[in-house]
Amino acid sequence: MLILSLYIASFIILFFSYKFVLRCFTNVEKQAKENTVTFGDESAIKPNRTASALSIFTLLFIWCAFTGSSLSPVHAPGPFTGDTSFTYTARNANNETDTAQVFIRVNPANKKIDTPSPANKNTNNFATNDSTTTSTYRSALIRVKKNDKGGKNKDYLITHINNQPIKPKQILAVSNGTVTLSKKGSLSFTPYKGWQMEPIWLPAPEAVFLRLIDIAQNGYQNVSLSENIGWSLLRVIVGFLLGCIVGIPLGYAMGLSSWFRGWFDPIVEFMRPIPPLALIPLVIIWFGIWESGKISLLFLAALWIMTIAARAGVSGVNISKIHAAYSLGASKLQILLHVIIPNSLPEIFTGARVAMGVCWGTVVAAELVAAEKGAGKMIIAASKFQQTDIVIMGIILIGVIGYAIDMLMRIAEKKLIPWKGNS
Amino acid sequence: MTQEVNTKKINTLTSSNLHINDVSMSFELPGGGSAEALKDVSIILHEGELLSILGPSGCGKTTLLNIVAGFLSPTKGSVSLNNHQVTGPSAERGMVFQQGALFEWMNVRKNIGFGPNMQNMPIAQINQRVDELLETVGLHGFAEKNVYELSGGMQQRVSLARCLANDPDVILMDEPLGALDALTREKMQSLILKLWKETGKTIILITHSVEEALLLGERLIVMAPRPGRIHKEYKLPFAQQAITADIREVKKTEKFTSTREEILSMIWDMEEEIMGRKA
Numbered sequence: 001m002l003i004l005s006l007y008i009a010s011f012i013i014l015f016f017s018y019k020f021v022l023r024c025f026t027n028v029e030k031q032a033k034e035n036t037v038t039f040g041d042e043s044a045i046k047p048n049r050t051a052s053a054l055s056i057f058t059l060l061f062i063w064c065a066f067t068g069s070s071l072s073p074v075h076a077p078g079p080f081t082g083d084t085s086f087t088y089t090a091r092n093a094n095n096e097t098d099t100a101q102v103f104i105r106v107n108p109a110n111k112k113i114d115t116p117s118p119a120n121k122n123t124n125n126f127a128t129n130d131s132t133t134t135s136t137y138r139s140a141l142i143r144v145k146k147n148d149k150g151g152k153n154k155d156y157l158i159t160h161i162n163n164q165p166i167k168p169k170q171i172l173a174v175s176n177g178t179v180t181l182s183k184k185g186s187l188s189f190t191p192y193k194g195w196q197m198e199p200i201w202l203p204a205p206e207a208v209f210l211r212l213i214d215i216a217q218n219g220y221q222n223v224s225l226s227e228n229i230g231w232s233l234l235r236v237i238v239g240f241l242l243g244c245i246v247g248i249p250l251g252y253a254m255g256l257s258s259w260f261r262g263w264f265d266p267i268v269e270f271m272r273p274i275p276p277l278a279l280i281p282l283v284i285i286w287f288g289i290w291e292s293g294k295i296s297l298l299f300l301a302a303l304w305i306m307t308i309a310a311r312a313g314v315s316g317v318n319i320s321k322i323h324a325a326y327s328l329g330a331s332k333l334q335i336l337l338h339v340i341i342p343n344s345l346p347e348i349f350t351g352a353r354v355a356m357g358v359c360w361g362t363v364v365a366a367e368l369v370a371a372e373k374g375a376g377k378m379i380i381a382a383s384k385f386q387q388t389d390i391v392i393m394g395i396i397l398i399g400v401i402g403y404a405i406d407m408l409m410r411i412a413e414k415k416l417i418p419w420k421g422n423s
Numbered sequence: 424m425t426q427e428v429n430t431k432k433i434n435t436l437t438s439s440n441l442h443i444n445d446v447s448m449s450f451e452l453p454g455g456g457s458a459e460a461l462k463d464v465s466i467i468l469h470e471g472e473l474l475s476i477l478g479p480s481g482c483g484k485t486t487l488l489n490i491v492a493g494f495l496s497p498t499k500g501s502v503s504l505n506n507h508q509v510t511g512p513s514a515e516r517g518m519v520f521q522q523g524a525l526f527e528w529m530n531v532r533k534n535i536g537f538g539p540n541m542q543n544m545p546i547a548q549i550n551q552r553v554d555e556l557l558e559t560v561g562l563h564g565f566a567e568k569n570v571y572e573l574s575g576g577m578q579q580r581v582s583l584a585r586c587l588a589n590d591p592d593v594i595l596m597d598e599p600l601g602a603l604d605a606l607t608r609e610k611m612q613s614l615i616l617k618l619w620k621e622t623g624k625t626i627i628l629i630t631h632s633v634e635e636a637l638l639l640g641e642r643l644i645v646m647a648p649r650p651g652r653i654h655k656e657y658k659l660p661f662a663q664q665a666i667t668a669d670i671r672e673v674k675k676t677e678k679f680t681s682t683r684e685e686i687l688s689m690i691w692d693m694e695e696e697i698m699g700r701k702a
Contacts, residue, residue, distance in 0.1 A: 320524040323494055324582075328538035328589055329514030338537070342528040419527035419571050 002195065003062060010058045018050060060205065068196045069204035076195035079136035081106050086174040088144055088187065089160035090127050093153045099160075100127035102142055106176070106191040107135045126150055132189075137198050139190035141182075158185055203389040208396070211389040220390065221381060223373050229401065232367065232375040235291070236359045239298020243355060247303045248348065251310020252340070261311075268307055276301035276362045280369055289370035294363065301362045302355040309351020313344020346420040349413045356409060360402045375401075441468040441491070441593055441625060446500035448486055448651075459650035460486045461497070466644065466653070468593075468627065473619050473662055475628045475640030477686065479693050483651025484629045488595050491627065492518050504592060514538060517591035519582050522602045525570045531557070531581055532566040538589035556584040559621070560614065576607035583618065596628040600635065612638055613670050620666050633686050637661055637679060638670065645686060647693055655689070657682070 064072030084106065089099045126149035134140035144158065145151030159165060161172050161179050168183045177191040199207065216225045253260040254268070276297055283300075287293035317340055325339045367376025375398050382390035413420065448461040460483040468474055476484045489495045491502055493512040502509040504516065517538075525534050533540075535556055536549040557563055560580040570578060579599055586594055599615075600608045612635060619626055630636050636643055641662045647654035659682070665673045673679060 318523045320520040320522075321526065323489075323492070323512070324518060324520060324524040324585075325537070325541075326494070326512035327492055327514070327516060327518040327591075327595075328541060328585065330537075330541045334541050338541075339526065342526070345528070417528070419569065 003066060007058065007062060010062075014051075014054050014058070018054070063202070063205055066195065066197050067199070067202055067204035067207075069206055071204075071206055078196045079106075079194045080176040080192040081108050081136055082176075084174075084176040084191075086162050086179060086189075088127075088158050089163065090145070090148060090151075091157050091159050092126055092150045093155040096126070097159070098125040098127040100144070100148070101129045102144060102187065102189070103129070103131040104140060104142075104177075104189055104191075105131075105133045107133060134189070134191065136191060137193055139188050142187045142189060144187055145185055156185070158187065161187075200386050200388055203392065207389045208393050212393045212397075215390065215393070220378055223378070225378075228373055228375050228378045229397065231371075231373040232360075232363050233401070235294050235298060235366075235374070236356070236363050239295045239363075240302045240352075240355060240359050242295070242299045243302025243359075244306050244352070246299075247306030248310045250303075251307040251312075252314055252336075252344075254307065255311045255314025256336075256340075264307075268304055271300070272304045272308065276358065277365050280366060284370065294366045294371070297366050298359045298362055301358050305351050305355040305358065306348070309347050309354075310344060312351075313347035314340055316347055317343045345417045346413075349409070349417060349420075353406060353409045353413075356405050357402065360398075360405060364398055440470055440505070441466075441627075442503045443467070443487075443491065444500050444502070446487070446490060446497045446502065448483065448490065448495065448497050448499075461490075462650035462652050463500075464651070464653055465500075468625055470592075470625055471623045473626045473628070473639060473641040474644065475630060475636040475642070476644045476646060477630060477633060477636040477640075477690070478646030478651075478654070479648055479690050479697070480631075481651075481697070482646040482648040482693075484646055485597060486651065487646075488518075488597050488627065488629055491593075492516055492595050514542070514589045515592045517586035517589055517594050519579075519586050519594065519596045519599045521598045522575070522578070525578055525581060525585070527569070527571050529570070530566070531562065531568050531570060531573070534570060534581055535584045535588050537585060542589075552588055553584075556587055559587070559618065560584045574607075575603050576611060579603065579611060580614070583614070587618070587622065587624075591624070593625045593627065596626065598629055598631060601631060608632075608635070609670060613665070615639060616662060616666050619662075633683055633690070634674065637683055637686070638665055638673065643686075645689060648697060654693075657686075 061072060063069070065074055066076050068075055068078045082105070083103065085101050085103045087099050087101050089097055091097045127144075128147045128149075130142050130144050130147065132140045132142050145156055148156070150156055158181055161181075162174055164172055166172055166179075166181050168181050168185075170181060172179050174189075177189055180188045180190070182188060203211075212225075219225060220228070250260075250264065254264055255261070279297060279300060283293050283297045287296050321339055321343065322335060325335045330338065363374070364376035367374035368380045371377040375394055379391045379394035379398075382388075382394065443464060443466040446461055446464045447459070449457045449459045451457050464483075464487060466474070476487070478484050486495065490497050491509065493509050493516065496510075509516070526537065529537070532550070532553050535553045539549045539552060553566065557566055560583055562577060562580050562584070565573070565577070570581060573581065582599065596615075600611050603611060615626075615628075616639065618624070628636075628639055630639075637659060638661050640657070640659055643657040643659055644653055645655045645657075646652065661673050661679055664676075
């Protein structure tokens, strides 16, 4: 909640400060003129790259600030680390009271530090000082009665913490944390957690980056990063190509022959709305969890998209182009090769971009279910060991690769069909 | 006059000509019943004639052209060219469309050379013909351009050249200048006249514009709708005049303007009748 409101606040503040800065540097009249022309004209709206940069910066900043990252100078209050102590007052079976101290050392996560030695209390009273150690975000259980004289007697009670009365299950604030009294008379100390995320929920950006370097060099669970990514990509490409090899001719046939269209229409229309992920269980039953299963799944994911794209490509041919080709003496085969296929390329490319996106999403999901190697397998394995940094690294990599695939397809589209949008 | 027609009729037996015999065409309507797009249309076109067909929308002129091209087969009657019955599209009847019929994935040269290429003519010969045609339609130096880089008028020049590349017996033009602006249109009209004169082709031209029909038609057929039929035929001198004289001058002559008004009011009446029948 806090993070969301912070994010919205940054959006609003940055928006107005950007406007303000812009107004300081540009001619007001010119700006007003631009506004009247562009408002409501969707084609005039170009993404403001300053806003994009600020958006990424804001996200990174919030990420840094709430994970205690060293990249950001400002942080949300972090968890308590260091030494702290509180006192407890006990009453023994003889109705006498005595007070002793508990020393606690809270360590940063993943660091082992010695238990503090409790200062000796030079009294002959029955309560003895205790000491323990814990790490940030983890509460410590202190069996204070254990080393007290007469502590095993069932009438031995803890009555006060820092001179405040306490009952079982009550939570009391002490310096740098809270204390709870259990039914059996043990104390549980929870150190102050602060506003930052625990690394197990969200590791700091640099931890993710360091993990990326580590995994790129050493691999994860004896599988190198390139192997994991490579296998995922290989599956996508094989499945996608198989889908194209079957789907495109099928789409052409459906666009050119009423028998083909009638025969395959029910199948295509039925299969199209089924998300490929829903097919995973069936595909596993039929083809097993190995490569054949995953590739069949991706094949099915790409097949219907490519079929429909090719069919749309054929029906999108301007009839006068076909008529012109006929009246220029072209045969049916020549019309297919020289008119219908080139004319359907834009549609096919659009379909291919969608299919690649769907395949990439599906392969990761399929690997989550069953795989030996692959990007999805890497993150699901890491999540089982609560290695959130690997999970986040994997998610970012999957996103980046998906984006890169789409960019490559767009570049190829521009090179191969320069007439798209110009006809 | 009668004498002249008779001699031409004798000529038709030997030279190439187009016979449209009693062609009728009816379409099934989706809601049942049928619509008569054409009823008993007969035209005989001699070699080298330029016929323009004019009529209000829905009079079946495009249907007639599609039947001549072989894209549609008539429900009654037949079309024959040089005593061969038309059964489907063929390279002997070239067609020029309004717009969007060029192949965007080919450059200008490949578009114009498409027909000869489909007939497996040697590349060198194709290139030579394409260069000649580019010269003819005034697109010298545009051979390697992409068609989508050209203006609308230039694209129609490419369409004309592409059609001529096949050396067809008859050229069918389906509102070839319909999508052009008025200035480009006038230039293209004189180009069509020039091509007609130089190549001596038989041409059927369909148009919405009365002025264009008058100027480009050696013969002019005005069609009436519901059912589509021939309403009136004219023999006009303007095409011949415009070859030698300036187009603008021809359009200014009194005969031109009076004929234009006559035809305009004729079409106007037809449109009124349709509207009245609908209401």
